[in-house]
Amino acid sequence: MTRGLWLADMPLVLASGSATRRGMLEAAGIPVETSPAMIDERNVDDAARRAGAAAATVAALLARAKAMEVSARYPGRLVLGADQTLACEGRQYDKPANVAEGREHLAAFSGRAHHLHSAAALVKDGGLVAETQSSAELTMRRLGPEFIDAYVTAVGRKVMTSVGGYQLEGLGSQLFDRIDGDHFTILGLPLLPLMGHLRAAGYLAE
Incomplete structure (x- = not known):
């Protein structure tokens, strides 16, 4: 643990197996223990969408559901749930189910702006x-079919591992003309406001 910065006796429990989220937290001096949530994310997602929830709300509901499920298995521990959703021109997108769908998503985003919504919930x-x-x-940026094919061939099955079909920290950086927003948010965790909450709750040094 990073003594003097993280004030709790035990690490934060991350309700996710995401190496990217764990890496962000550990790089910020927050010790982490991972325990992926055992929930049916699609059921939570589908119910929220049927109720007319916006993409940002869906992300928040999923983050909270993950944290609550893991908290039941870790009494006395602080648990972090996180999730990310994507919306483009009124349509919400999930992670591509296969490589072909990854191509379709990239073609749909080509030349357009989309929004990533990252949410986090702390539960004890x-x-x-x-x-x-x-x-x-x-x-x-506008992507031709030849470029999309070359990109998907280069990243392979990684196109299925994140909403949007790209990792901005890798080859995904070649896809964009403009980015407006926090880098951590794009990677899937609103890290700076999260650390503010951890400080307010007495888990991080002021």
Whole structure:
């Protein structure tokens, strides 16, 4: 643990297997133990959308549901749930189900702006400690079918591992003309406001 910065006796429990989120937290001096949530994300997502929830709200509901489920298995521990959703021109998108769908998503985003919504929820003993959400707007350049094919061939099955079909920290940077928003939000965690909540709750040094 990073003594003097992280004030709790035990690491933060991350309700996710995401290496990217874990890496962001650890780089910020927050010790992490991972325990992926055992929820049916699609059921939560579908119910929220049927109720007319916006993409940002869906991300917040998923983050909270993940944290609550893991909190039930880790009494006395602080648990972090996180999720990210994408919306483009009124339509919400999930992670591509296969490589072909990844191509379709990239073609749909080509020449358009889309929004990433990242949410986080902190839970302890089934009680909500804090939650936060932030958004970013990304404008994709116009992509020809040859470039999309070359990109998908280069990244392979990674096109299925994130909403939008890209990782901005890798080859995904070649897809964009403009990005407006926080880098951590784009990677899937509103890290700066999250750390503010951790400080306010006494888990991080002021």
